[in-house]
Structures are given as C-alpha cells and as structure tokens.
C-alpha cells in the first residue's frame with residue numbers, strides 16, 4: 001500500500017525541487033521578518049502544486065490525496081508557514097468549494113485559487129469557541145432574500161490577504177451544532193473587517209493571521225454552502241482533508257529534524273569521536289527514524305483511505321495525532337543534540353521546534369483528536385448529544 005506509484009514519485013520530486021529552489025531561500029527571512037511571502041506562493045501556484053486535488057476543469061491538477069500528502073511533506077520539510085498556507089488554501093477552502101459550492105461559485109473561485117491569483121481563508125475559530133465549535137457566537141439571520149452575519153473570528157490563517165472567506169455562523173442557536181451554516185463570502189463586502197493579530201507568534205511567523213469582524217455583513221442566499229444547518233458537516237468534512245495536510249506537514253518537519261541531526265552527528269566531534277558514534281546519540285537517531293517511518297505510514301494510510309472514498313475521519317485523526325506528537329519530540333531532541341548551537345538561529349532546528357507546536361494545536365488539538373478516536377471506537381450512548 002505504501003509503495004509510491006511512478007506518478008507519485010514524479011510529484012514528490014517536483015515538490016522537492018521547487019521547495020529547494022523557491023521556498024528554502026526565503027524561509028529563514030520570512031520567519032525572522034514575519035513576512036507573508038506572496039511571490040513564493042504564486043510560484044507554487046504557477047507550478048501546479050496548489051490545486052492538487054481540484055479537478056482539471058476548475059484549474060486544478062486532479063491529484064489524489066496521497067500525491068497531495070507528498071507535496072505537503074516536501075514543503076513542510078522546509079517551511080511550515082508555506083505548508084500551512086497550502087493546507088488552508090487547498091485542503092480547507094478549495095476542497096470545500098469543490099465539494100459543496102454551486103457550479104457558478106466553483107468556476108468563479110477555483111481557477112484563481114489554484115493559481116494563487118486569489119487567496120482563501122477558513123473562518124471557524126472564535127475567541128469564545130475553539131475546540132468547542134458549537135459554542136460559536138457569530139450569528140447569521142435571514143433578512144428577506146439575504147443573510148446578515150454578525151460576529152468575530154480570530155487566528156484566521158490568510159485572513160488579511162484573502163479574497164474569499166469560508167465563514168461558519170450560527171443560524172439557529174437552539175439547535176447548537178445542527179444550526180451552524182456555511183457561507184462563501186468575498187472579502188471586499190461592506191461589513192467584513194479584518195486586522196493583523198498583534199501578538200508575536202511562537203512559530204509560523206511567515207504566515208498571516210487575522211482577527212475578523214462581521215458587522216452587518218450582508219450576503220445573498222446563493223452564498224450559502226450546503227443546506228441551512230449543514231455547516232458543521234461542511235466544516236468537519238473539510239477538516240479531514242486539512243488534517244491530512246497537517247499530518248503530512250509534521251512528517252516533513254520530522255524528516256528535516258532527522259536530516260539535521262544526522263548531519264550534525266557526523267560533523268561534530270567530542271571526546272575524540274563523532275557525536276553519532278556515542279550509543280546514547282544512536283538511540284536518539286534510531287528512535288527518531290522509527291517515529292518518522294510510523295508517522296509516514298499512518299499518514300499514507302489515511303490518504304489511501306481518502307482516495308478510496310472510505311470514511312477516513314478516524315484514520316486522519318490517528319495520523320495527525322501521532323505525526324504531530326512524534327515530530328514535536330523529534331524537534332525537541334534535534335535541538336538538544338545540537339547543544340548550544342541548536343538554541344540559536346544559526347541552525348534551523350530552533351524554527352522546527354517553534355513551528356511544530358502549531359501543528360499540535362490547529363485543526364483540532366491533540367486532545368480533540370483523542371476524543372474523535374475514542375468516541376468513534378466507543379460509539380454513542382443512547383440520547384448522548386455531546
């Protein structure tokens with residue numbers, strides 16, 4: 001199952017080549033200067049890496065989830081902010097439009113999103129509603145043929161640069177998650193206000209994160225994605241693709257940590273021999289390799305399930321949980337193995353160490369993945385609503 005096809009190998013090699021040529025030279029500067037580097041993303045779009053799973057008729061490359069996972073891994077190996085952009089643009093927004101939007105909306109948004117001539121964002125999290133999505137207080141109310149949306153979202157990746165936003169709002173609070181409704185909103189509408197998040201982030205410093213306010217934002221009913229009350233389903237279906245991107249991105253970070261460790265363990269000498277010749281260091285290297293292999297297998301298993309059209313929610317959660325936690329441990333060990341050097345930005349491992357924490361939090365934290373896995377195994381008790 002985990003042998004790559006010839007086509008998958010070509011895509012992986014292409015992503016690797018572009019990552020090295022286009023992303024790597026900018027990665028450190030983007031992080032240190034906190035710059036959202038649009039030119040890099042546009043080049044990935046022109047090279048066909050952004051519209052992976054989108055059908056060719058809408059400007060995409062019609063790749064499977066496995067091939068897409070390889071792209072995420074290769075970009076994640078170099079820059080989590082760039083890989084994170086892609087997971088939102090492709091995995092959450094474009095995939096959602098392809099699955100749920102009208103033909104008119106697909107033709108309007110998918111070709112420019114695939115080429116990065118337009119940017120999308122996914123507006124779910126609110127100050128009072130993170131893991132508990134159903135607690136959202138953003139409201140959508142009917143007003144004649146339109147909807148009027150009021151509320152606030154934050155931590156929205158691409159939010160300040162997006163041309164189109166996937167907005168989740170509560171249309172019937174009494175129904176809790178069954179009242180949530182999804183809308184596709186051009187960001188140049190009156191009532192769509194956004195600002196950069198002011199605090200300095202731990203990682204993903206080359207990414208754009210916004211606080212967005214909807215103040216009497218008026219949208220026609222044609223902007224709705226899915227039926228009224230189907231927004232939670234839209235959001236969760238999108239997260240299956242998005243979380244696969246996070247798992248594969250974590251595999252990339254893990255691989256980058258192992259590469260850095262091997263390089264350092266070969267070069268650095270103490271007590272008259274290479275660091276890598278000490279058995280305790282070899283344990284670290286072996287454990288990192290085993291974790292990486294396992295994370296990659298789980299990620300490809302989830303991608304294979306998605307490609308086969310099987311219900312992949314649990315497999316994706318298993319992959320995201322394991323891959324992000326294994327990569328976080330690998331990043332910690334990579335910094336330690338570099339000694340004082342690892343504690344400074346002379347070496348890239350400190351950025352991997354900062355970035356990987358974000359992957360453990362967004363698109364559902366580790367604990368939320370554990371809830372999804374365990375509840376799926378247990379099944380619901382009669383009358384249980386949570």
Ligand SMILES: Cc1cc2nc3c(=O)[nH]c(=O)nc-3n(C[C@H](O)[C@H](O)[C@H](O)COP(=O)(O)OP(=O)(O)OC[C@H]3O[C@@H](n4cnc5c(N)ncnc54)[C@H](O)[C@@H]3O)c2cc1C
Pocket residue numbers: 088122123124125129130131132154155156157158204358361362363364365366367368
């Ligand atoms: C870099 C970055 C980019 C992001 N991009 C986006 C984006 O594009 N769009 C978007 O909508 N959101 C985005 N987010 C927000 C992200 O999805 C949320 O931060 C995440 O879902 C967690 O929500 P929270 O921060 O409110 O934490 P909380 O929900 O308050 O959770 C805090 C802690 O409590 C734990 N916890 C919560 N509930 C339970 C429970 N029932 N059982 C056990 N433990 C629990 C969590 O695991 C976590 O460790 C982004 C976040 C980051 C850091």
